[in-house]
Amino acid sequence: MSYVTLGIKGVDSLLDGKGVPRGSSVLLLGAPGSGKTIFSLQFLQSGMAEGENGVYLSMDEDPERLLANAKQMGVDLAKPVKDGKIAIVDASPIRLLPAKIKLGGAEVGGHEFALSTMISSLTEAVKKTGASRLVVDPISTLIVHFSDEYTRRIAFLDLIAAANKTKCTTIFVDELNDAQLQRPHVFEEFLTQGVIVMSKILAGSTFTRVFSVEKMRGVAHDTQPHPYRITEHGIEVFPTEQIF
Numbered sequence: 022m023s024y025v026t027l028g029i030k031g032v033d034s035l036l037d038g039k040g041v042p043r044g045s046s047v048l049l050l051g052a053p054g055s056g057k058t059i060f061s062l063q064f065l066q067s068g069m070a071e072g073e074n075g076v077y078l079s080m081d082e083d084p085e086r087l088l089a090n091a092k093q094m095g096v097d098l099a100k101p102v103k104d105g106k107i108a109i110v111d112a113s114p115i116r117l118l119p120a121k122i123k124l125g126g127a128e129v130g131g132h133e134f135a136l137s138t139m140i141s142s143l144t145e146a147v148k149k150t151g152a153s154r155l156v157v158d159p160i161s162t163l164i165v166h167f168s169d170e171y172t173r174r175i176a177f178l179d180l181i182a183a184a185n186k187t188k189c190t191t192i193f194v195d196e197l198n199d200a201q202l203q204r205p206h207v208f209e210e211f212l213t214q215g216v217i218v219m220s221k222i223l224a225g226s227t228f229t230r231v232f233s234v235e236k237m238r239g240v241a242h243d244t245q246p247h248p249y250r251i252t253e254h255g256i257e258v259f260p261t262e263q264i265f
């Protein structure tokens with residue numbers, strides 16, 4: 022099997038020094054402000070050194086603001102974006118889709134339209150850039166369109182299948198509400214090959230940011246929680262330090 026390094030300080034050593042299986046889909050679950058976006062952009066940035074182009078489907082944030090924020094955290098993507106090596110696709114209009122849409126004479130469900138729009142935008146952007154790394158940030162924007170767990174599951178499976186078809190190594194960002202080590206699992210975790218969690222815990226009277234690889238099929242990965250930091254140089258995980 023071939024592997025793709027994530028290129029974020031301290032992370033690949035938790036992944037047996039190899040990274041994640043090439044072409045796999047990884048769920049990046051995290052609390053608000055935990056660094057999911059910067060992690061994903063660093064993943065695309067590190068692809069540059071490997072000659073791997075990238076696509077980032079932005080579901081919530083305006084691409085300009087996203088790039089400006091990233092730059093503040095040491096991830097300057099202006100050049101690769103300008104050179105067409107990284108595409109930031111603004112998919113935020115999907116949020117605004119009503120429950121029903123008129124397409125020609127027919128009425129279509131807004132959620133189905135949202136899904137097919139996402140799939141066609143990512144497929145097109147990957148083709149255009151020749152990308153082999155893909156990020157969808159966050160998938161929650163799509164998931165909320167679906168009212169019950171069954172259809173949410175089918176929608177996410179369709180999205181995973183579309184990502185697989187591009188052959189890209191993919192990060193699906195997902196929002197975690199209950200940012201504790203003990204938490205109920207969300208269905209998305211069962212559907213991807215890997216799950217990485219960024220959360221925080223109250224240790225004594227201070228919050229500590231906690232990073233863990235919860236699953237990675239095909240990799241003998243570390244399973245322990247480790248502290249991490251967000252600085253002006255991006256994310257750094259401390260693989261030899263324990264939380265407790």
Ligand SMILES: Nc1ncnc2c1ncn2[C@@H]1O[C@H](COP(=O)(O)OP(=O)(O)OP(=O)(O)O)[C@@H](O)[C@H]1O
Nearest residue numbers: 051052053054055056057058059060093251252253
């Ligand atoms: N220069 C900096 N130094 C240290 N930490 C920073 C710096 N800039 C931002 N941060 C931290 O990074 C967080 C934002 O990172 P990021 O946008 O990647 O998080 P996120 O998990 O994607 O958030 P959201 O849930 O809003 O999408 C901020 O909440 C802040 O805690």
Ligand SMILES: [Mg+2]
Nearest residue numbers: 057058059158
């Ligand atoms: Mg974000």
